[in-house]
Amino acid sequence: MAEAVGTAIGTRVGQDSLANSVRDAIIAGLIAFLLFVVILGLKTENAQEKLILIPRIGYAVTIAVVVAVGRLLLDVFVWRARASRAAAKPLLTTRSILWLLAISWAIGAYFFIVPGAREALATSASDLFGADEWRTRTRIAVDLFGYAFMGVFIVATAMVLMLVLRRTLAGIGIGTRDETQGVLSELSTQLAPALLAIALVLPFLVVGPQQRYAIDTAIQVLTYIMLGWGLNVVVGLAGLLDLGYVAFYAVGAYSFALISTTFGWSFWVCLPLAGMFAAAWGIMLGFPVLRLRGDYLAIVTLAFGEIIRIVLLNWYSLTNGPNGISRIPRVSFFGLSFDRNAEPSFYSVFGLEYDNIYRIVFMYYVILFLALLVNFVTNRLRRLPIGRAWEALREDEIACRSLGINTVITKLSAFAIGAMFGGFAGSFFATRQGFISPESFTFHESALVLAIVVLGGLGSQLGIVIAAVALIGSSEFFRDLEEYRMLIFGGSMVAIMIWKPRGLVSSRTPSVALKERKVISAELVKEGHG
Amino acid sequence: MSAETAPILQVDHLTMRFGGLIAINDLSFSARRKQITAIIGPNGAGKTTVFNCITGFYKPTEGMITLTHPGGEEYLLERLEDYEIASTAHIARTFQNIRLFSGMTVLENLLVAQHRVLNQASFFSLAGILGLGRYRKAEAEAIDFASYWLERMNLIDRADDAAGDLPYGAQRRLEIARAMCTKPVLLCLDEPAAGLNPRESAELNDTLRWVRDEHGLSILLIEHDMGVVMGISDHIVVLDYGSKISDGAPEFVRNDPAVIAAYLGVAEEAVEEVEAEVQL
Numbered sequence: 117m118a119e120a121v122g123t124a125i126g127t128r129v130g131q132d133s134l135a136n137s138v139r140d141a142i143i144a145g146l147i148a149f150l151l152f153v154v155i156l157g158l159k160t161e162n163a164q165e166k167l168i169l170i171p172r173i174g175y176a177v178t179i180a181v182v183v184a185v186g187r188l189l190l191d192v193f194v195w196r197a198r199a200s201r202a203a204a205k206p207l208l209t210t211r212s213i214l215w216l217l218a219i220s221w222a223i224g225a226y227f228f229i230v231p232g233a234r235e236a237l238a239t240s241a242s243d244l245f246g247a248d249e250w251r252t253r254t255r256i257a258v259d260l261f262g263y264a265f266m267g268v269f270i271v272a273t274a275m276v277l278m279l280v281l282r283r284t285l286a287g288i289g290i291g292t293r294d295e296t297q298g299v300l301s302e303l304s305t306q307l308a309p310a311l312l313a314i315a316l317v318l319p320f321l322v323v324g325p326q327q328r329y330a331i332d333t334a335i336q337v338l339t340y341i342m343l344g345w346g347l348n349v350v351v352g353l354a355g356l357l358d359l360g361y362v363a364f365y366a367v368g369a370y371s372f373a374l375i376s377t378t379f380g381w382s383f384w385v386c387l388p389l390a391g392m393f394a395a396a397w398g399i400m401l402g403f404p405v406l407r408l409r410g411d412y413l414a415i416v417t418l419a420f421g422e423i424i425r426i427v428l429l430n431w432y433s434l435t436n437g438p439n440g441i442s443r444i445p446r447v448s449f450f451g452l453s454f455d456r457n458a459e460p461s462f463y464s465v466f467g468l469e470y471d472n473i474y475r476i477v478f479m480y481y482v483i484l485f486l487a488l489l490v491n492f493v494t495n496r497l498r499r500l501p502i503g504r505a506w507e508a509l510r511e512d513e514i515a516c517r518s519l520g521i522n523t524v525i526t527k528l529s530a531f532a533i534g535a536m537f538g539g540f541a542g543s544f545f546a547t548r549q550g551f552i553s554p555e556s557f558t559f560h561e562s563a564l565v566l567a568i569v570v571l572g573g574l575g576s577q578l579g580i581v582i583a584a585v586a587l588i589g590s591s592e593f594f595r596d597l598e599e600y601r602m603l604i605f606g607g608s609m610v611a612i613m614i615w616k617p618r619g620l621v622s623s624r625t626p627s628v629a630l631k632e633r634k635v636i637s638a639e640l641v642k643e644g645h646g
Numbered sequence: 647m648s649a650e651t652a653p654i655l656q657v658d659h660l661t662m663r664f665g666g667l668i669a670i671n672d673l674s675f676s677a678r679r680k681q682i683t684a685i686i687g688p689n690g691a692g693k694t695t696v697f698n699c700i701t702g703f704y705k706p707t708e709g710m711i712t713l714t715h716p717g718g719e720e721y722l723l724e725r726l727e728d729y730e731i732a733s734t735a736h737i738a739r740t741f742q743n744i745r746l747f748s749g750m751t752v753l754e755n756l757l758v759a760q761h762r763v764l765n766q767a768s769f770f771s772l773a774g775i776l777g778l779g780r781y782r783k784a785e786a787e788a789i790d791f792a793s794y795w796l797e798r799m800n801l802i803d804r805a806d807d808a809a810g811d812l813p814y815g816a817q818r819r820l821e822i823a824r825a826m827c828t829k830p831v832l833l834c835l836d837e838p839a840a841g842l843n844p845r846e847s848a849e850l851n852d853t854l855r856w857v858r859d860e861h862g863l864s865i866l867l868i869e870h871d872m873g874v875v876m877g878i879s880d881h882i883v884v885l886d887y888g889s890k891i892s893d894g895a896p897e898f899v900r901n902d903p904a905v906i907a908a909y910l911g912v913a914e915e916a917v918e919e920v921e922a923e924v925q926l
Contacts, residue, residue, distance in 0.1 A: 493775060496775050497775065500764075500768055500775070500781070501757075501761050501764040501765040501768055502765065502768075504750075504754060504757060504758050504761070505758065505761055505765075507747070507749075507750060507754075508747045508750065508758040508761075510749075511746075511747035511748060511749055511750060512745045512746070512747055512748075514703070514741075514745060515741070515745040515746070515747065516729075516758070517702075517703075517728045517729045517732070518701060518703075518728070518732055518738070518739050518741075518745075518825075519732055519738075519758060519759045519761065519824070519825075519828055520729050520730075520731075520732030520733030520734075520761065520762050520828060521729055521733075521758070521761050521762075522729050522733075523729065624749055626750065626751045626753075626754055626806065627754060628751075628753060628754060628757060628785075628789070629751070629753065629805075629806045630753050630789065630793065630802075630805040630806055631805070631806055632806055633806065634751070634806050634807065634808075636749055636750075636751070636808040637808075639810075640748050640749045640808045640809075640810035640811060641748075641749030642748065642749055
């Protein structure tokens, strides 16, 4: 009886609020239209020395529709879900997720599978608005919506899997939240080996015309993973905010380029030398900033990054200025060149047809090896006194000094090791490109690497991998969208900062344990301030 | 003077000025070996400043601070860097507002305290990166040593928890354990009983007495809790407005009129007397 009443009330409330939601969405759309009709709906243009007004009502209509639909979706799937969760009646149940899944998949599939659907829509849009430019606009909009639906599809699938997992776990008796989380963290420890396995066979997963592009992208991602791991030593472990990390990348690249073009030494000789040069510059930067903390440190390191770039740009006799250094020797297969005309070459020794893909696959394994080396060394260092001193420095510098830790040496070693890893990555960059110029080492790179470290979660090696794949990979993936991909980039960053303010993997794994290794939650781990 | 009561720490004419403010004014006292010396005084008397001068966080404006090790080596503390005072002169300290490495586990906190020994064992991390056995052995020893102090401080069950997760009293105990892991000859405790309940501060008294008797440690203590101070101190130095107003055994200090005046104020007549003197 009581249940029936409850259902009746639930239905009525449901209908009411659905009607309310629609009305609310329409009002929001109208307001948006009124706001934007002046701002975007009218355009002034100089034509024959007089100002003419071009009406662009389409823009305002589009925005109004987006606002209305967005508000309706938010209302139905977020606000009402929240309200009903408060009333212990979840709206975002398995069924609603499945519906969402089906709808998003259907719409996504319609545009992706049905050939010409996009074009048809584009044509009808250009007919409707009477301007040819609407054709391109509609294409972009459809693509954006397509990707959005794809995102929803992926997230919804993941959510269903999670639900099924939870149910299953609850079914076999480990249903409490803590234990479920324990199992989940268990799963996440399996993630690293799984990713490594994928990385090892990746060049053979993609075949056909896309292979070269896929491996190139993977090399790009791995370079940034390596840079992220290097910066993680400085920012994540030692808690020293470095905005000029690209300086060490540049020093590594230029050291490698100059040494290898001047002396003609091989990659494996130049690589450690370039790393050492970068480390030396890390120490040189470290000295003046030892006393600085927080924002001041960030500003000075930022300036240092710019100084390096400007010196590279102007020291013409050494660096060839803005023209850069070209003809940097390519990586060789243990002395065997990948060049077409070299003798003996990789191809003649192994009896293969000339194909550039061999070189690219080899480069992929070189950067994979370097990245894994960096990861191995960092993980070892974390368990060593110096690594613990870095983390202690991040937690409390004064307490460190009271325990007899020389904070000067500790900070400098963090800068040096982080810079050395950056130098390795720079060397690889130089040999991969065969040409470097100061243009490759702008502040944008520093910001990108820092974003990877911050989004991944300060101090987390695995988080950095996920963040690098997401940021670099997605910006490659969305390449067709041109400038709109910065929108996606920014949006995803905002989203992560809202849901995971301390990064994707924010918890800390202790370096040593007496009985069992318990994960430390992010609230307790400090971010460092100097 | 027997070795038992020879001074371990000698402070001579210590003065600390911050601009125009004289935080410590010509302070001289000594702390004796295997004794608990308490520094007390009203708020703002300069107690923590004295600590900061001894442990190197401040460079004194004037004066000399001498630490004498049991072996007879002398260290002039005002000339050492703060980290050298901990690593070379072997003075350990705790802080008034607890300073733990809150995101690291209890065990890790104690291993950071043994940084110097471990760092040498790992050849400044080079041997450690290669995974040589020498470092592994040193680390096992360091963990054993840490376990000893964890057991003693009743923290062994929480060794793998984050230090920031511990309740307040346990954090105080952990800070002392961490200081002890540096193997100090002089332990400086800045208000160790602050925020503890009566049972916890009684336990603290026992622990400090045990450390003094069992490990022959000399302790310098700042404390407001008179129960702790009078209960365990062998010697008390009283500061007021940066100057020493009394110095001696607890019984003597307790009855010293200057101390009573500083803590409780003076009688009405005394004020009038002074006012008459300065012709107010």
